[in-house]
Amino acid sequence: MxxxxxxxxxxxxxxxxxxxxxxxxxxxxxxxxxxxxxxxxxxxxxxxxxxxxxxxxxxxxxxxxxxxxxxxxKHGRPTAPHPGPAVEDAHATSLIVEHEDTTLAYDGRTYRASQRRRLFNDSPDPVTRYLIRISVDRYPGDPERSNRHYRENPLTWEEIGLSASIDGEPLSWRVKHDRDAFKELWLLFGQFPLYPGESVWLEYSYTVSDSKWGSWFQRAVRLPTQRMSVRLDFPAELEPVAWGTETSMTAEAMPLRTAIRRTDEGGRRVFSWSTEDPPLHARYRLEWKFRTRPDTEETQQDMTTAVTASERMRAVGVVQEGDPILAKTARTFDLPAEAEDARRVVAELISACERAASVHVFGKGMGMAAPQIGIDRAAAIVRTPDGESITLFNPRIVEESPERDEQYEGCLSFFDVRGMVPRPLAISVEHTDIDGQQRITIFERGLARLVAHEVDHLHGQLYRSRMREGIEPIPVSEYRGTGSTWSYEGRSGA
Structure with missing residues (x-):
């Protein structure tokens, strides 16, 4: 119990x-x-x-x-566990982190996280232990999928290969929690306690395979901290790009206040970021993508053998026609309560769009709906031919113009064909902002078509069902509009 x-x-x-x-x-x-x-x-x-x-x-x-x-x-009526102190470690509030320096290095198959903290004991008593957490999330924004993934492939102590030291002297540890997707343990200082008024370098490292590590790394400020720095060290041949956000317990996410710097040396691309005096409880999240390959070894192998357009999209992580998730209405967001989840889903969509754009030229713009990357949430992004990005949460079309036209569309979930689809020239879409405000936005012409296509995805509908009776899609080899923009010259209502 x-x-x-x-x-x-x-x-x-x-x-x-x-x-x-x-x-x-x-x-x-x-x-x-x-x-x-x-x-x-x-x-x-x-x-x-x-x-x-x-x-x-x-x-x-x-x-x-x-x-x-x-x-x-299941063991009977729930009872309280043995009472313990409300604060996990009485010394925690008296420790000051003078400098936290973290490096995450990737070798193409595994990530190695190495963390160094300069700890100062501001208490009247010696500190003899320090709590650390190792936490992973392969599919941020889709907790059901992540939970299922780690139940089937739990994080193990053997693969982690943890090592820890204090001023160069090896440390032992005691496990506090051992779960499928995270571990908590006490690093035991043993014969090297941190005495009042003293500082010491605490270091620890661990390894996680890329099949269990998502493309993000988060640092949380749990102790008063004077300086924090992070390095992401990747193979340059993967053409990595990185960005980041920061949040607090009360504020919404925003771009990092200080810039991420990039250097290339010795076949490696290193992204460096730092901040001074971060507020307590702030969280800093760095994310990345590799332009030259998909996220996993499995899909990378698919890429090497991909021949058709649909196979290329499957290789970059786009769910293909026939998957049940494409035939049902996506689960809406409760905003702003689920703002963090919404942002994570959008980050996944952006990453997927970048991967798709790396294998195809989208002259008419493009869109991606969350179900197309296996996430059952009502979010989609649309990119215009001019590069503008539009994010939609819980969208639904509330009004259509009587004027319509018919043009070819492609769908990333069956990209081997193009279909002639009638659509209204203007639509009014009701959608929710990240702060929970309801809005109605009018989209016209090509943008109306792009948005309508993605809204359909979120309601379990593919463009085949929109085509006129008796009309079938044509093979992409017969389509002559790849790379061109939408054309409305001389069209009715244009």
Whole structure:
């Protein structure tokens, strides 16, 4: 029972950290008091089934919290685990990080994260241990898929290959939580305690394969920190590009306030970023993509043998016709409560668009809907021929112009053909902003066609169903419009 209760606490803290919610913010959103959440996490109060379900929904944990609660309940009536202190380590609030320096290096198959922290003990007592977390998420924005992936392919201690030291002296550790997608452990200082007024370099490294590591790396400020720096070290031949965002417990995500610098040397491309005096509880997220290859070895092998246009799209991660996810209405976002999830889905869509653009020229612009990359959420992005990007959450067409025209469309989910599709020349689309505001936007001509195509995807409809009876798509080899823009000259209503 106690082990199951501790596992629930670990999952709760893990997902709260991923979603960037303080105990107070989570309490408000689930309708409980901050004291209740604090006591649950501190092991002083057993969670209720209602709380577990509400937290699972708010934190979008893909059922992880519900499953963890069931493990408690199946042993009988839930009881509180052995009471413990509300604060995990009394010394934590007295430690100051003078400098945190992290390097994430990729060799084409595995990631190696190496972290160095200059710790200063501002307390009157020696510090003898330090808590670290190793957390991965292969499919950000789709927690159900990630949870399923790690249940089938759990993160193991053998593959991690953890090493740790303090001022060069090796450290031992004690495992606190061992879960499929994250580990928590105490680094034990042993005979090298950190005494009051002293500083020490704490270092640790671990390895994770790219089949379990998503294309993002996040640093959270859990202790007062004076300086933070991050390096992403990738093979230059993969043509990596990187960007980043920052959030706090109360603020929305925004671009990094300081620029990421890029250097190329010795066949490596290194992205460096740093900040001074980051606020407590801030989170910094760096993301990347490789222009010359898909995300996984499996799809990379598909790329080498791809012949048709559809196979090329499948190789870069686009779900193909016949997959059930393309035939159902996508799940809407509750905004702004799910703003973080929405941003993650958009980041995945942007990455997928970049991969698709690397294997095809889109002269008429392009779009991508979340179901096309295996995510059952109502989000889509559209890129105009001029490079403008439009993001749509929960869109639906509320009005169409009576004037229509008929032009060829292509779909990334069956890209071997092009179909003549009638569409209105103007549409009014109701959609939701990231802050939860409802809007109605009017799109016209080519942009109306692009948007309508993606809205259809989010309602389980492919363009084949829009074609006139008796008309069939033509092979892409017979299509002569690749690379050209939409044409409306001389068309009715244009």
């Amino acid at each position: 106690q082990a199951a209760a501790e596992a629930f606490i670990a999952e709760l803290k893990h997902w709260r950290d991923i979603r960037g919610k303080s105990q107070s913010k989570l309490a408000r959103e689930v309708g409980y008091t901050p004291s209740y959440v604090s006591k649950v996490e501190g092991g002083q109060l057993a969670p209720s089934e209602e709380f577990a379900a509400a937290a699972d929904d708010v934190l979008q944990s893909g059922g992880a919290l519900r499953r963890a609660f069931r493990e408690i309940a």
